[in-house]
Amino acid sequence: MKVIYTVDAVRQPMTGVGRYTLELARALARQSGVSLTFMQGSRHLDALPVPAAGHPFVPVLRNALSGFSLPTAVYRHQLGLRRARALRGHAEAIFHGTNYYLPVFPGRSIVTIHDVSAFTAPEYHRPDRVRYMHKEVALAVRRAARILTVSEFSKAEITRVLGVDPDRIRVTPLGIGPEFHPHEPAALKAALSGLPVQPGGYCLSVGTVEPRKNLTVLLDAFASLPAQQRQRCPLVLAGDRGWESADLHRQISRAVRDGWLIYLGYVPDRQLPALMAGARLFVYPSLYEGFGLPPLEAMASGVPVVCSDAPALAEAGGDAARMVSPHDPRSLAEAIAQGLDDETWREQARARGLNRAARFSWERCAQLTGAAYRELAA
Structure with missing residues (x-):
């Protein structure tokens, strides 16, 4: 079962979505029956990337441009076109967008929507992110055969706010890595x-x-x-x-x-x-x-x-x-x-x-995610 898995969030500084993307990929790789390839931007990767820090000026520039809709809209539109071109000829795979978004894809897609705060509490986000998510999450919901989310609360919010049939949503709670433990x-x-x-x-x-x-x-x-x-x-x-x-x-x-x-x-x-x-x-x-x-x-x-x-x-x-x-x-x-x-x-x-x-592990998250993949493969 081949899965194309997006890893754009795997970068420093690591956010909660980045940690989810990284740890879930590692746990999925330990499961039999799942063959992962990775997509970063519009590039296909054979190996999970090492989280790397971008140029320190990038966050400053992003925050400065967040109030201007045209530059960010043009950039993201072009990135979407490049991703769609890069995915042609891969319809036999399952595409998993791990960070809210799905490009145009000829095969079956699954998307992780972590929460809907951009809709219910837009003041918690940069203006450019709110604009982009209102557009792209709506597209992702239409394109996805299944939607993953991380809690029953988020499932209820996705159903209420985005109008998604709850039967299309699978809850895959996050895990805790073994590095978090009491220390001597x-x-x-x-x-x-x-x-x-x-x-x-x-x-x-x-x-x-x-x-x-x-x-x-x-x-x-x-x-x-x-x-x-x-x-x-x-x-x-x-x-x-x-x-x-x-x-x-x-x-x-x-x-x-x-x-x-x-x-x-x-x-x-x-x-x-x-x-x-x-x-x-x-x-x-x-x-x-x-x-x-x-x-x-x-x-x-x-x-x-x-x-x-x-x-x-x-x-x-x-x-x-x-x-x-x-x-x-x-x-x-x-x-x-x-x-x-x-x-x-x-x-x-x-x-x-x-x-x-002790109830939360990345292995359990990967098992539930793999079950959603198998639903699509069937």
Whole structure:
């Protein structure tokens, strides 16, 4: 069963979609009966690419052009034509668009739609992305024989917002890699030696600095904690600079000067598991997620979790995390304080988290994805 699998999202800085694309491809390669070839842009690849960093000026240019519809529309239209030409003569394969989009393809197609926030909460995205997704996701829905998504919440949203028959949708929950696990103290100290943090001495939040991640509320909540508590266990932010974040970065800079925040920027994949395992508490106040992988990765690392009660996070986390409204800094501050100092709650949360995280694997995601491929092949 030959599958052409898109890997455009496999690049640095790695996003949630990029991690899904990379880890699912690796797990599918371990399954029998599936022969993967890869498409990056309009090029066919025989091997899964290594995530590489683009030129540092590219994100700056993309953000600068996001308000202008014509340049981005022309570029994406031309890319779509090149992809369609590159796919001629491959009708015997199944085409899997892993990142919302499907080009014109003469065979059977399947698309992964991770969430529909570009439709329900467009303020969480750059304007050019909203315009493009409104157009291309509608085309993908029409072209796809099957639609994959990552949670029951997203399936319900795709059905409600895009009008898709739920019988066409398959839910393939994300997985947690084996690199996310509790670390021995000596190994953890060595792994964190290059970072300005002490094992067990910081509160961690991971994610791109952008409106959807709700970091303003997190900073307000953390700033309201007693000064001694903030100094003893500072907040560590790990994530790419993002967009629409100039005011937030000024707030981050003030907190850094005050001594209770450490901003690491983007942390490479090789360092992230140790950074996660070394945290005393993981906090994730996101306003919207299609799935929400970082809290589960923290749970797998043996770290208690406080997160927002966004529907997908509640679905994935179950009763293993303490959940609060993402709009209430006071409740978030109370949850953080408990997470840092209440040893009884911490031990209970750690045990529940390890048990919850054990339910999610990339092998299971690949099995469900392979089943969807076989439906099309039949």
